Amino acid sequence: MKLIIAIVQDEDSGKLMTSLMNEGFSVTKLATTGGFLKAGNTTLLIGVDMDKLEQAMSIIEKTCKSRKQISTAPSPVPNSSGGYLPYPVEVVVGGATVFVMDVDQFKKF
Numbered sequence: 001m002k003l004i005i006a007i008v009q010d011e012d013s014g015k016l017m018t019s020l021m022n023e024g025f026s027v028t029k030l031a032t033t034g035g036f037l038k039a040g041n042t043t044l045l046i047g048v049d050m051d052k053l054e055q056a057m058s059i060i061e062k063t064c065k066s067r068k069q070i071s072t073a074p075s076p077v078p079n080s081s082g083g084y085l086p087y088p089v090e091v092v093v094g095g096a097t098v099f100v101m102d103v104d105q106f107k108k109f
């Protein structure tokens, strides 16, 4: 068995959960925050049998779109008053960031 940890954008999470559950996958949704943008995103935990891994990955790939977001970064050089004013930067945020891990044991008590 494998555990898929998929970090996706909030906008994609509802559709992704529905698509996965329609195909019989069990999903747990966590409300998470990205370290760089410090904005909300969604992390899904999906436990899958080996033979269903590719199907789950393909649903994630098809459903999650990458988007551009504006963030701010501190200026690398000080301004005339010695401050470091933040300036806007454009970043492309996933698709999905996906980790696949081996599961040693899976039990429900």
Ligand code: 2BA
Pocket: 007, 033, 034, 035, 036, 037, 038, 039, 041, 091, 092, 093, 094, 095, 096, 097
């Ligand atoms: P955030 O950390 O908020 O990052 C949002 C987007 O900002 C990233 O999109 C990337 O395009 C950009 N970014 C991140 N760190 C950067 C940096 N040091 N300099 C410049 N740009 C940077 P994604 O790569 O698609 O990541 C989306 C979210 O997935 C991340 O949100 C984070 O929550 C998670 N993530 C990505 N890689 C990860 C990793 N190796 N481990 C854990 N979480 C990860």
